Amino acid sequence: MPKRVDVDARRREIADALLRLAATEGLESVSLRHVAAEAGVSMGAVQHYFRTKDDMLRFALEHQARRREQRIVARLTAAGRPPTVREIIRTSLLEVLPTDDESRADWLVGIAFFIRAMRDPAMAEVLAEGVPQVVGFFTEQLGAAQADGLLAPGVDPYQEAVLLWSAVDSQATAIVLGERDPGDAVATVDYYLDRLFVI
Amino acid sequence: MPKRVDVDARRREIADALLRLAATEGLESVSLRHVAAEAGVSMGAVQHYFRTKDDMLRFALEHQARRREQRIVARLTAAGRPPTVREIIRTSLLEVLPTDDESRADWLVGIAFFIRAMRDPAMAEVLAEGVPQVVGFFTEQLGAAQADGLLAPGVDPYQEAVLLWSAVDSQATAIVLGERDPGDAVATVDYYLDRLFVI
Numbered sequence: 001m002p003k004r005v006d007v008d009a010r011r012r013e014i015a016d017a018l019l020r021l022a023a024t025e026g027l028e029s030v031s032l033r034h035v036a037a038e039a040g041v042s043m044g045a046v047q048h049y050f051r052t053k054d055d056m057l058r059f060a061l062e063h064q065a066r067r068r069e070q071r072i073v074a075r076l077t078a079a080g081r082p083p084t085v086r087e088i089i090r091t092s093l094l095e096v097l098p099t100d101d102e103s104r105a106d107w108l109v110g111i112a113f114f115i116r117a118m119r120d121p122a123m124a125e126v127l128a129e130g131v132p133q134v135v136g137f138f139t140e141q142l143g144a145a146q147a148d149g150l151l152a153p154g155v156d157p158y159q160e161a162v163l164l165w166s167a168v169d170s171q172a173t174a175i176v177l178g179e180r181d182p183g184d185a186v187a188t189v190d191y192y193l194d195r196l197f198v199i
Numbered sequence: 200m201p202k203r204v205d206v207d208a209r210r211r212e213i214a215d216a217l218l219r220l221a222a223t224e225g226l227e228s229v230s231l232r233h234v235a236a237e238a239g240v241s242m243g244a245v246q247h248y249f250r251t252k253d254d255m256l257r258f259a260l261e262h263q264a265r266r267r268e269q270r271i272v273a274r275l276t277a278a279g280r281p282p283t284v285r286e287i288i289r290t291s292l293l294e295v296l297p298t299d300d301e302s303r304a305d306w307l308v309g310i311a312f313f314i315r316a317m318r319d320p321a322m323a324e325v326l327a328e329g330v331p332q333v334v335g336f337f338t339e340q341l342g343a344a345q346a347d348g349l350l351a352p353g354v355d356p357y358q359e360a361v362l363l364w365s366a367v368d369s370q371a372t373a374i375v376l377g378e379r380d381p382g383d384a385v386a387t388v389d390y391y392l393d394r395l396f397v398i
Contacts, residue, residue: 026317026318111317114372114376115314115317117376118225118310118314118376119225124376124377124378127376127378128376128377128378131373131378132378155394156390159386159387159390159391162370162387163362163366163387163391165369166365166366166368166369166370166387167362167365167366167369169365169368169369169372170364170365170366170368170369171361171365173313173368174330177313177316177317177323177326177327178323178327179323179326179327179330179331187358188358188361188362188365191355191358192358192362195354
């Protein structure tokens with residue numbers, strides 16, 4: 001048991017190093033040697049903890065998703081009462097938008113993986129798993145809100161979930177390119193939630 | 200006058216060659232030599248028609264935007280009567296989504312320029328001009344539709360313009376990654392237009 005914990009902790013440390021490099025330099029020029037140096041371990045250690053580079057990349061993506069989920073849960077529980085569906089969805093959306101160093105780094109990592117996926121079908125397959133999970137979660141939450149009479153009449157929870165994801169996906173990239181102000185992006189999300197929720 | 204026409208035609212031919220290369224190979228490895236070979240002209244000719252590589256890239260982007268605009272206008276005039284605002288906006292949105300070879304190549308070119316912009320602030324500045332133009336056009340059109348009582352009560356034309364752009368921007372990239380079906384993306388756009396327009 002303690003050994004397993006050590007293994008997981010070491011894999012997370014290496015993944016954190018990879019994510020830092022991906023956010024600052026992209027993935028194109030990142031080698032095992034870079035990751036080992038950034039993590040402060042030997043190349044042999046990296047190879048010990050990850051069988052292949054793809055294995056490491058996939059683990060790093062999952063690790064990043066878990067970290068983001070933990071941040072969302074921490075924000076939602078800080079209120080000290082059960083969050084509403086609207087709060088759950090708004091907090092999730094705002095955590096995706098690059099509004100601080102952490103969410104900005106996360107989005108830059110996403111872009112680095114996207115650029116790799118454009119030339120690497122295996123990576124495209126891994127990336128393709130992410131959005132349907134988010135859309136599925138939003139669809140479920142909106143379905144519950146609809147059953148409670150909280151949504152505007154006649155809306156489709158699945159289509160609304162796709163549109164909510166699109167709103168942050170598109171604006172997040174515009175923010176890191178310097179095209180869009182983060183506060184304006186948040187205002188657009190709130191505008192849309194106001195249209196969607198009647199309460 | 201004829202000379203000027205020749206210059207423009209030659210610049211467009213070279214730009215078309217650059218756009219073909221950008222769509223298939225990206226921009227990272229594309230050199231003046233590649234562009235000249237693809238266009239069937241000498242490197243000296245390329246340098247004669249464009250002072251710098253940036254000049255060529257900027258012209259190619261503008262050329263692509265004009266081509267897309269012409270396709271949209273051709274579709275809208277095919278009906279033989281003045282298009283409604285809803286038709287203008289729907290046709291513009293659907294032309295952005297990669298639903299055929301031409302629109303798919305266009306979006307791949309956009310991604311190639313985006314990838315370059317991530318490492319090249321001058322290119323990021325050029326790219327940053329595009330979306331506000333589209334959003335401005337949609338805002339104007341929706342404002343007119345609102346004045347005619349065609350929109351759902353209380354909507355904000357500017358925010359709706361941002362959301363419509365986001366819906367195609369995000370889904371277009373998901374389509375070229377193989378994450379989303381083009382028909383599903385069109386259905387989401389139509390769903391949103393149904394929510395936005397009362398007529």
